[in-house]
Amino acid sequence: MDKILRKPVKPSDDDLDPHYGWGRALPAWGTMGVDFELRVDFDRLRRYRIGRAKQALENSKLGALLLFDVNNIRYVTSTKIGEWERDKLCRFALLPKGGEPILWDFGSAAIHHRLYSPWLLKEHCRAGVIGMRGTIPPAFGLMKHYAEEIASLLREAGVAKEAVGVDIVEPPMMFELEKAGLKIADGQQTMLEAREIKNVDEIALLNRAAAMVDGVYQQIYEELKPGVRESDIVANANKFLYAHGSDDVEAINAISGERCNPHPHNFTDRMIRPGDQAFFDVLQSYMGYRTCYYRTFNVGRATPVQYDAYKKSREWLDKAIELIKPGVSTDKVASVWPKAEEFGFPDELSAFGLQFGHGLGLALHERPIISRVISLTHPMEIKEGMVFALETYCPAKDGFSAARIEEELVVTDKGCRVISLFPAEELPIANRY
Helix, strand or coil, rough: HHHHHHCCCCCHHHHEEECCCCCCCCCCCCCCCCCCCCCCHHHHHEEEEEEEHHHHHHHCCCCEEEEEHHHHHEEEEECCCHHHHCCCCEEEEEEEEECCEEEECCCCCCHHHHHHHHCCCHHHHCCCCCCCCCCCCCHCCCCHHHHHHHHHHHHHHCCCCCCECCCCCHHHHHHHHCCCCEEEEHHHHHHHHHHHHCCCCHCCCCCCCHHHHHHHHHHHHHCCCCEHHCCCCCCHHHHHHHHHHCCCCEEEEEEEEHHHCCCCCCCCCCCCCCCCCCEEEEEEEECCCEEEEEEEEECCCHHEEEEHHHHHHHHHHHHHHCCCCCCEEHHHCHHHHHHHHHHHCEEEEEEECCEEEEECCCCCCCCEEEECCCCCCCCCCCCCCCCEEEEEEECCCCCCCCCEEEEEEEECCCCCEEEEEEEEEEECCCCCC
């Protein structure tokens, strides 16, 4: 019985179908599992993700994928050992063409996954570590040991003569892989191809994550008043998100008053004052699926130039949203945004990220990337099942205020659905005088 339960799950054609029925509202399920309705089907989610990764590998010229990026490891193995691992390079996974994923894990986590991750083969859950960003010296020999082990496994799989796609790697590990006779190539593009189309479960998780941010913005709207600091708002937002099931509050940007222009992308202990324009971005994840969701407010009152900046930012965003549907290329979207010089920047690179679009999933930035810097000469096709954010920024003529708005979108068969629902059609005035 144990062997039967621990066979790797196989995706069916239904699991891999990227098309959905869009006739009903997208669900924003609660965090509990229940017996009376089918919420997120995590078995289907796991089958979909490994199926997409295998298909992308099959479509590529690679013989295997060697993954150190925690988002790719989670996508392929459906394992996660805490947000602390994100910048450690302490875990890795190998997916050979035609094979099942092999995971080298941090110490006892390998034993845990043998017990609690039956979608992985027991013998493929291994303990292992290489460099931890150089803190384990390459001279110690772990990199050499695992490079030779990986090469041996690829020979067994019959793909050792084909290129190995690597996403991110410590340079000494790449050198050892080459010494072991392996040809190293870029694997990140293959994984991004796999991850760009979301299934119904991923979309439900992204929608739930966005619903949590809806609640954060209601809280911010109520507490945004003179005497409150940017850092107070960030602290309270963190508390709300973790209490409602967030597994990682990656960052909360809180920017007010004279800090709005130019955009600093952070928060401080600045105290909110009457008449401030203030904007916020909430970057957090639920079950690994992330949000990027800006809103702008004014405190008590707003000036004509602050209203004007908000109106322009909204117009630029709405023009882009109107274009979103399958088959449209990203250059068409970027072309409706103003040139950098038109809103006070010397060139497009200096304004990068201000009029912007980016995919959302297990990472904050997935496909597609939409920007005048990139998209006008290297466009990508927008596809059904993509989920991404569009964000715009407009500085006010007073020289220091600015408006920043962002919407998260799901691409449907005919257009798109907005899933960031806190009202943003007009400039919200918190605690109006």
